[in-house]
Amino acid sequence: xxxxxxxxxxxxxxxxxxxxxxxxxxxxxxxxxxxxxxxxxxxxxxxxxxxxxxxxxxxxxxxxxxxxxxxxxxxxxxxxxxxxxxxxxxxxxxxxxxxxxxxxxxxxxxxxxxxxxxxxxxxxxxxxxxxxxxxxxxxxxxxxxxxxxxxxxxxxxxxxxxxxxxxxxxxxxxxxxxxxxxxxxxxxxxxxxxxxx
Amino acid sequence: xxxxxxxxxxxxxxxxxxxxxxxxxxxxxxxxxxxxxxxxxxxxxxxxxxxxxxxxxxxxxxxxxxxxxxxxxxxxxxxxxxxxxxxxxxxxxxxxxxxxxxxxxxxxxxxxxxxxxxxxxxxxxxxxxxxxxxxxxxxxxxxxxxxxxxxxxxxxxxxxxxxxxxxxxxxxxxxxxxxxxxxxxxxxxxxxxxxxxxxxxxxxxxxxxxxxxxxxxxxx
Numbered sequence: 001x002x003x004x005x006x007x008x009x010x011x012x013x014x015x016x017x018x019x020x021x022x023x024x025x026x027x028x029x030x031x032x033x034x035x036x037x038x039x040x041x042x043x044x045x046x047x048x049x050x051x052x053x054x055x056x057x058x059x060x061x062x063x064x065x066x067x068x069x070x071x072x073x074x075x076x077x078x079x080x081x082x083x084x085x086x087x088x089x090x091x092x093x094x095x096x097x098x099x100x101x102x103x104x105x106x107x108x109x110x111x112x113x114x115x116x117x118x119x120x121x122x123x124x125x126x127x128x129x130x131x132x133x134x135x136x137x138x139x140x141x142x143x144x145x146x147x148x149x150x151x152x153x154x155x156x157x158x159x160x161x162x163x164x165x166x167x168x169x170x171x172x173x174x175x176x177x178x179x180x181x182x183x184x185x186x187x188x189x190x191x192x193x194x195x196x197x
Numbered sequence: 198x199x200x201x202x203x204x205x206x207x208x209x210x211x212x213x214x215x216x217x218x219x220x221x222x223x224x225x226x227x228x229x230x231x232x233x234x235x236x237x238x239x240x241x242x243x244x245x246x247x248x249x250x251x252x253x254x255x256x257x258x259x260x261x262x263x264x265x266x267x268x269x270x271x272x273x274x275x276x277x278x279x280x281x282x283x284x285x286x287x288x289x290x291x292x293x294x295x296x297x298x299x300x301x302x303x304x305x306x307x308x309x310x311x312x313x314x315x316x317x318x319x320x321x322x323x324x325x326x327x328x329x330x331x332x333x334x335x336x337x338x339x340x341x342x343x344x345x346x347x348x349x350x351x352x353x354x355x356x357x358x359x360x361x362x363x364x365x366x367x368x369x370x371x372x373x374x375x376x377x378x379x380x381x382x383x384x385x386x387x388x389x390x391x392x393x394x395x396x397x398x399x400x401x402x403x404x405x406x407x408x409x410x411x412x413x414x415x416x417x
Contacts, residue, residue, distance in 0.1 A: 114401055116342050174345065177337065181344040184395040192388060 007055050008078065009068040011134075018134045019047050019079045026083060029097040033090065037194075041090035043143050045083045072134065076107065076127045079136035084146045088113065088187045091124050091140045098138070104128035107135070113145070119169065120176025121149060144179040152176075198313055199223045199241065203233035203259065204248045204275065213246070216302050217309070230254025237263050241270075244313050246305075247292075248275045249283050257283075257290050264291040271312035273305075324358045326416050327404045329397065331358060340402035349374060350396070353389050357406065357416050364413030383410045390414060 008015060026045055033041045050058075055078065056066050064070040071078055085091050091113065099106055108127040116122045124140040141149070152172055161168055200222045204210040210226050217224045225240070227233040231253040237245065245263070247256035254262075256274055263270070274287040274295040284295050294308050324331040328340045336351045337343050346354060352374045356365060367386050375381030387410055394406050408414040 114342070114399070174335075177343050178345045180342075180399065181346065181396060184344070184399055185347075185392050188388065188391045188395050192391065 007052055007059075007066060007068060007071045008049075011068065011072060012049070014132065015049050015078055015134060018130050018132060018136070019049060019081070022079065022081055022128075022130070022136055022138075023047050025098075025101070025103065026081070026094070029094055032097075033093060037090075039086070041085055041087070041093065043084045043086050043146075045081060047079070047081045050078050050080060076135040077137040079134060080139070081136060082139045082141070082146075085140065085142050087190055088142055088183050091142060094140055095124055095126065098126065098128070104130055113141075116176070116180070118173075119152070120173040121152070122176065122180060123149065142183050144183045148176050148179050198243045199225065200309065201225045201227065201233065201236055201240075201242045201245045203227040203230065203246065203251060203256065205229055205251045206248075213302075213305070216306070220306060222309070230256065230259045233259045234262055237268060237270075238266070243270065244309055245270055245272045246275065246309070247272060248277075249287060250277050257286050260287065260290045260292055273308055273312065275300075324355060326358045326361065327402070329358075329400070329402045329404045331355060338396055338400055340397075340400040340404075342400040344396050344400055346393075346396065349389055350392055353386075354393055357393075357414060361416065364408055364415045366413040367410040370414070386410060 030042045055071050058075060059066045059070045064074050107129055110125040113122045113124055122145045126138040128136050128138060200217055202213055202224055204213060205228050214224050214226050225236055227236055229252045247259055249256040260272055271293045274292045276283045276295055276297050287295055293312055296305060330339050331354055336346045338346050356373060367383055370386050371381055390406055397404055405417050406414050407417045
């Protein structure tokens with residue numbers, strides 16, 4: 001796509017470099033934690049620049065003009081990272097490392113793990129502003145939370161549930177609560193093991 | 198709450214029915230043992246009041262049949278006279294309590310309440326402690342959020358809520374919850390307490406489990 005047609009204008013290379021720097025920062029945090037825990041806290045991480053189409057669609061949805069300013073200054077998820085951790089505590093440790101690095105201005109934090117969404121969704125969301133002025137949305141979650149979100153996403157598009165909507169909604173919530181419970185049990189087991197070492 | 202009343206004396210049956218209904222129970226009257234067994238087989242009750250001396254089948258036969266079908270509903274036997282053998286036979290056949298005729302209505306009502314109390318208070322309703330709720334049907338532990346507990350976690354939480362003002366000793370917890378698992382040990386209790394501590398925090402509750410294996414455990 002030609003630069004003049006892109007909603008990101010000439011910023012795409014800089015966005016990509018910023019995203020890359022964030023990923024490297026996560027890698028560095030991961031290395032430090034691997035050392036102290038004796039195990040890798042990150043299961044996998046993903047990063048993406050929001051596609052032209054979804055960024056334009058999001059501008060329209062938010063009644064914003066489809067401009068570079070909207071994409072970079074009004075909306076904060078041009079850069080998106082998802083870090084999937086093994087255990088719940090690791091989510092918070094990575095969050096602390098990011099905040100305490102003083103590399104970013106933390107614009108917003110939403111703890112949907114401690115205060116889960118009514119449908120059962122759990123994840124830790126942060127919006128960071130980098131030194132070079134770009135914004136990034138970081139989602140931190142555990143494997144189980146990621147599993148639930150992925151499966152729920154598949155089912156969300158199945159329409160025409162009719163009078164079963166409420167039942168299916170409450171069952172999905174139950175699955176989320178059971179997975180969350182297992183996450184906490186696994187964390188407790190790890191604590192007991194680490195305590196013994 | 199549903200009560201089956203089996204009493205062949207029509208007048209007494211009528212009076213007992215009226216009193217129990219007045220107390221808010223849903224009463225099914227029967228006039229002989231066969232009728233009683235048929236109703237017990239086809240419907241669920243919270244308490245059975247069985248006269249011993251009845252036509253067709255006596256109260257003890259009814260009780261034996263019910264127990265042989267794994268019906269564990271609480272049973273009160275009514276004995277016509279203070280025949281010790283009748284009472285012993287009734288208790289041996291699986292009765293929970295007995296009353297000797299003539300008896301005071303007040304006493305019958307108190308005994309029905311006593312036998313049905315455990316059920317209403319413990320298993321059907323929700324338990325609460327401070328900002329935490331424990332749902333007896335879904336095993337859901339909730340405050341601002343909710344999680345689903347495993348069976349053992351649920352039983353442990355229930356035990357702690359039902360003992361609100363005293364430290365529950367580790368031994369007592371092992372005996373009440375892990376009685377059938379000889380491999381369970383103090384560390385098992387510690388681990389399950391740790392699960393619950395985590396989960397209380399995760400549902401954003403301010404309630405904590407105080408104590409350790411030596412002191413026992415208490416909700417605060």
